[in-house]
Amino acid sequence: MRHVGDPIAAVVAETYEAARDAAEAVVLDIDELPAVIDMKKAVAPDAPLVHEDIGSNLCYDWGFVEENKAAVDAAFEKADHVTTLELVNNRLIPNAMEPRVAVGDYARATGDHTLYTTSQNPHVIRLLMGAFVLGIPEHKLRVVAPDVGGGFGSKIFHYAEEAFVTFAAKALNRPVKWTCQRSESFVSDAHGRDHVTKIQLALDKDGHFQALRTETYANMGAYLSTFAPSVPTWLHGTLMAGNYRTPLIYVNVKAVFTNTVPVDAYRGAGRPEATYQLERVIDKAAREMGIDPLEIRRKNFVTEFPYQTPVAVVYDTGDYNATMDKLVEIADLAGFEARRAESAKNGLLRGLGVNCYIEACGIAPSHLVGQLGARAGLYESATVRVNATGSISVMTGSHSHGQGHETSFAQVVADMIGIPEDMVEIVHGDTANSPMGMGTYGSRSLAVGGSAMVKATEKIIAKARKIAAHLLEASDADIELKDGKFSVAGTDKSVDWAGVTLAAYVPHNYPLEDLEPGLEEISFYDPSNFTYPAGAYACEVEVDPETGRVRIDRFAAADDFGNIVNPMIVTGQVHGGIGQGVGQALLEGAVYDDNGQLLSGSYMDYAMPRADDLPNYVVDHSCQTPCTHNPLGVKGCGEAGAIGSPPAVVNAVIDALNRGGHKVAHIDMPLSPARVWAAMQG
Amino acid sequence: MYAFEIERPKSLADAVAAIGAEEAQFLGGGQTLIPTLKQRLAAPSKLVSLSGIAELKGLRMDDAGRVCIGGGTTHATVAREAAAHYPALAALAAHIGDPAVRNRGTIGGSLANNDPSACYPAAVLASNATIVTSNREIAADDYFEGMFTTALEDGEIVTEVRFPIPQAANYQKFAQPASRFALVGVFVAKYADGVRVAITGASEQGVFRWSEAEAALSKSFDAAAIKGLAADADGLIGDMHGTPAYRAHLIGVLTGRAVTAAAG
Ligand SMILES: Cc1cc2nc3c(=O)[nH]c(=O)nc-3n(C[C@H](O)[C@H](O)[C@H](O)COP(=O)(O)OP(=O)(O)OC[C@H]3O[C@@H](n4cnc5c(N)ncnc54)[C@H](O)[C@@H]3O)c2cc1C
Numbered sequence: 001m002r003h004v005g006d007p008i009a010a011v012v013a014e015t016y017e018a019a020r021d022a023a024e025a026v027v028l029d030i031d032e033l034p035a036v037i038d039m040k041k042a043v044a045p046d047a048p049l050v051h052e053d054i055g056s057n058l059c060y061d062w063g064f065v066e067e068n069k070a071a072v073d074a075a076f077e078k079a080d081h082v083t084t085l086e087l088v089n090n091r092l093i094p095n096a097m098e099p100r101v102a103v104g105d106y107a108r109a110t111g112d113h114t115l116y117t118t119s120q121n122p123h124v125i126r127l128l129m130g131a132f133v134l135g136i137p138e139h140k141l142r143v144v145a146p147d148v149g150g151g152f153g154s155k156i157f158h159y160a161e162e163a164f165v166t167f168a169a170k171a172l173n174r175p176v177k178w179t180c181q182r183s184e185s186f187v188s189d190a191h192g193r194d195h196v197t198k199i200q201l202a203l204d205k206d207g208h209f210q211a212l213r214t215e216t217y218a219n220m221g222a223y224l225s226t227f228a229p230s231v232p233t234w235l236h237g238t239l240m241a242g243n244y245r246t247p248l249i250y251v252n253v254k255a256v257f258t259n260t261v262p263v264d265a266y267r268g269a270g271r272p273e274a275t276y277q278l279e280r281v282i283d284k285a286a287r288e289m290g291i292d293p294l295e296i297r298r299k300n301f302v303t304e305f306p307y308q309t310p311v312a313v314v315y316d317t318g319d320y321n322a323t324m325d326k327l328v329e330i331a332d333l334a335g336f337e338a339r340r341a342e343s344a345k346n347g348l349l350r351g352l353g354v355n356c357y358i359e360a361c362g363i364a365p366s367h368l369v370g371q372l373g374a375r376a377g378l379y380e381s382a383t384v385r386v387n388a389t390g391s392i393s394v395m396t397g398s399h400s401h402g403q404g405h406e407t408s409f410a411q412v413v414a415d416m417i418g419i420p421e422d423m424v425e426i427v428h429g430d431t432a433n434s435p436m437g438m439g440t441y442g443s444r445s446l447a448v449g450g451s452a453m454v455k456a457t458e459k460i461i462a463k464a465r466k467i468a469a470h471l472l473e474a475s476d477a478d479i480e481l482k483d484g485k486f487s488v489a490g491t492d493k494s495v496d497w498a499g500v501t502l503a504a505y506v507p508h509n510y511p512l513e514d515l516e517p518g519l520e521e522i523s524f525y526d527p528s529n530f531t532y533p534a535g536a537y538a539c540e541v542e543v544d545p546e547t548g549r550v551r552i553d554r555f556a557a558a559d560d561f562g563n564i565v566n567p568m569i570v571t572g573q574v575h576g577g578i579g580q581g582v583g584q585a586l587l588e589g590a591v592y593d594d595n596g597q598l599l600s601g602s603y604m605d606y607a608m609p610r611a612d613d614l615p616n617y618v619v620d621h622s623c624q625t626p627c628t629h630n631p632l633g634v635k636g637c638g639e640a641g642a643i644g645s646p647p648a649v650v651n652a653v654i655d656a657l658n659r660g661g662h663k664v665a666h667i668d669m670p671l672s673p674a675r676v677w678a679a680m681q682g
Numbered sequence: 683m684y685a686f687e688i689e690r691p692k693s694l695a696d697a698v699a700a701i702g703a704e705e706a707q708f709l710g711g712g713q714t715l716i717p718t719l720k721q722r723l724a725a726p727s728k729l730v731s732l733s734g735i736a737e738l739k740g741l742r743m744d745d746a747g748r749v750c751i752g753g754g755t756t757h758a759t760v761a762r763e764a765a766a767h768y769p770a771l772a773a774l775a776a777h778i779g780d781p782a783v784r785n786r787g788t789i790g791g792s793l794a795n796n797d798p799s800a801c802y803p804a805a806v807l808a809s810n811a812t813i814v815t816s817n818r819e820i821a822a823d824d825y826f827e828g829m830f831t832t833a834l835e836d837g838e839i840v841t842e843v844r845f846p847i848p849q850a851a852n853y854q855k856f857a858q859p860a861s862r863f864a865l866v867g868v869f870v871a872k873y874a875d876g877v878r879v880a881i882t883g884a885s886e887q888g889v890f891r892w893s894e895a896e897a898a899l900s901k902s903f904d905a906a907a908i909k910g911l912a913a914d915a916d917g918l919i920g921d922m923h924g925t926p927a928y929r930a931h932l933i934g935v936l937t938g939r940a941v942t943a944a945a946g
Contacts, residue, residue, distance in 0.1 A: 605921075
């Protein structure tokens with residue numbers, strides 16, 4: 001066993017109670033071996049080994065971009081000012097509303113396997129489990145992940161229980177179901193974050209960034225989970241430029257095995273870790289140099305696009321001054337001093353934290369991530385099936401587990417044709433009825449999956465136009481599509497949508513020699529670049545100096561997500577993301593003891609944010625620089641809140657303490673009352 | 683859960699008779715016991731539910747002017763019905779857990795359990811209340827015997843808790859961020875014959891009285907009276923939510939706040 005929660009035996013029984021009784025009856029003869037939890041201890045010479053056969057707990061040591069290193073070091077030598085910050089990006093335990101479930105089924109007559117599972121990407125599970133674990137070819141394995149109750153990343157990965165129920169169903173020739181208890185989730189769902197970082201920023205005397213250097217220890221846990229190595233590398237190193245024109249950047253990441261639950265992608269995945277350290281070190285530099293925190297950011301903003309960062313990626317578009325201006329307005333920064341004075345009257349320290357963020361979403365351009373070392377292609381697929389009477393089923397490889405794809409995807413297709421949204425149904429989550437797709441995470445679904453849908457719908461419209469031209473005895477160049485009706489330009493001749501679709505399936509009057517009947521198209525879309533949502537966030541807190549308790553009083557988010565399809569869904573995504581970010585900043589944190597016991601193993605000790613921990617947010621996404629390389633001009637909004645909010649909260653608390661005369665440079669998250677109070681004691 | 687029998691007696695006498703069996707246990711509101719059973723951390727062969735016993739429920743005033751609360755009375759009922767007589771106690775009950783917990787959980791269950799972070803023990807100890815059981819009466823000072831330990835014997839039911847009404851009182855609960863039980867809770871009650879201060883959440887030994895503060899406040903019921911007085915961090919709980927030193931500090935802060943609120 002390499003971590004508490006590592007599965008070692010399975011019991012199948014007729015009833016749930018009997019299975020639990022039998023599991024308790026399993027006697028384990030376990031010799032306790034020394035454990036290693038702390039990453040720096042894990043890479044020390046005499047550390048116990050998590051994997052004896054590897055001979056080291058160092059999984060990889062990644063320098064990015066290696067060729068920049070010497071120049072970065074040289075820039076530090078001659079910088080006017082260097083700010084150094086050591087910090088921890090706390091380990092988080094994902095807590096989707098629905099714990100994981102898996103049901104295996106097997107049909108002996110046909111040899112077909114079916115796995116029902118709580119997955120964000122059923123096709124990926126089919127590929128991983130079929131090809132690499134059980135040796136079942138894809139055409140004999142169906143993976144169904146219908147309505148899944150939230151994921152936040154934790155349901156991307158392939159878990160042992162999925163393989164076990166599939167295997168057991170065949171062995172027993174009957175369905176086998178497994179349901180995770182919440183306390184099992186704590187020790188078996190992949191955790192998130194857990195980076196220990198030293199970051200240094202070199203500046204000239206006016207506060208212009210000269211160079212950035214970071215060294216991060218990234219905890220992998222006891223095994224490499226599905227996407228784990230990608231998170232601290234190409235989802236983190238590539239983001240270190242942030243919104244700024246730092247000419248020289250060098251990122252070093254040491255990935256480390258420890259006797260803990262595997263760590264993998266969790267809402268934001270690598271990008272929150274990048275944003276947090278960068279926005280914290282900028283804040284510290286501003287304080288040290290006596291420069292206003294907004295000013296130092298504006299001085300260094302990237303203002304011309306496309307912008308080639310020194311860390312591989314090219315930002316296609318953005319306007320960081322616009323989101324900052326919007327933030328100043330919606331956060332009422334002008335009223336801060338008056339609010340601070342009011343708080344002071346009540347004996348409370350008010351602080352203001354501001355930061356920016358950028359993320360690489362629309363995951364991912366396959367060629368680029370391939371060059372960066374990823375093993376997956378991250379395109380997306382869509383089949384648009386127009387039925388004879390004109391209704392449409394869209395089969396997408398994206399997966400909806402709370403994001404409202406059923407609404408916004410339907411809007412996209414319905415708008416393109418000009419028919420009511422209720423004529424479009426979005427079908428997802430079943431490998432038997434949707435084309436091979438990569439699933440939902442990395443704020444990719446609309447940018448990548450939506451683009452595939454647009455491409456497929458364009459093909460549909462092109463073909464429908466030809467059918468309409470035939471029906472209207474006109475040339476297809478003269479056919480216009482508007483509000484679900486095809487007409488011949490400049491005439492009153494027209495045929496409606498259903499008239500065309502019926503002709504496609506009842507092709508009596510149809511150009512059969514030139515055109516196949518039917519109306520169904522598929523597209524695979526591989527983006528040419530990431531999308532780069534960006535924004536500026538502000539948080540105001542009140543700190544009770546007697547107890548260290550932090551209360552968030554105000555929170556404002558000005559985001560640029562490019563074009564918006566459904567403003568309400570976007571706002572909801574930002575709200576949820578900020579909730580998670582505030583959770584990380586103030587409340588959440590996995591705590592292990594030295595023997596590898598998870599001390600924060602239930603809601604008694606692991607604090608999830610609740611409604612009354614959160615203020616009313618002011619959320620704005622009116623600043624829009626459309627993405628230049630996908631057909632919808634959208635950028636993705638699912639992770640922004642979780643990426644942008646932790647530094648805002650921490651910056652605000654540090655600001656409050658400093659304004660209150662406490663010279664505190666940094667406190668590690670979560671900023672619990674006890675930690676804030678301890679920091680104030682010096 | 684493991685399988686168990688359940689009995690639902692209608693009277694106290696039947697409940698006492700029913701508990702006779704080996705490994706039988708009372709079931710109050712189930713807000714502590716049911717989660718324990720679900721995790722298979724307890725395996726009683728029989729549960730004797732106290733929920734159907736009318737004589738264990740509700741509030742009354744006795745001849746000595748005490749608020750007497752039946753052992754089977756829910757937190758929600760106390761929050762509602764004690765408000766007119768003992769507002770600090772009602773306020774405490776109103777902040778236990780969430781509405782579901784308050785509508786099921788009972789004062790008897792809370793006191794029998796004596797969780798070191800529970801709220802009621804602080805009120806009972808600071809009020810010098812009397813715990814009435816199916817067998818006897820126990821003074822608060824003799825009742826709490828350390829974390830999850832009380833003077834109750836097997837098969838003994840908390841039937842009523844009698845609270846003398848103070849001239850002034852207040853409970854300050856500083857919630858542990860995850861469980862929202864008391865990281866530290868301080869109940870201050872001022873009576874004609876002196877002030878009592880009971881601290882919950884903080885000590886390895888469970889609820890206790892802070893006698894130095896009591897002495898100072900009995901002389902002068904003002905937060906200034908305990909300025910500079912520090913609770914001893916020795917024997918206090920240290921965990922991921924706070925060190926013993928932090929808890930000791932909170933005891934001072936919260937006691938001051940409780941006194942100010944009570945005096946105001
Ligand atoms: C989410 C949650 C949050 C909570 N938050 C708080 C909080 O903030 N503060 C706080 O103080 N508590 C809190 N609690 C605990 C709650 O107050 C419980 O209701 C209480 O501790 C137990 O009371 P019960 O009636 O539910 O007892 P049960 O769970 O039914 O029983 C607990 C124990 O007491 C025994 N017992 C029950 N009734 C009697 C009786 N009359 N005589 C003798 N023995 C009896 C049982 O046999 C058992 O051993 C919380 C609980 C939950 C689930």
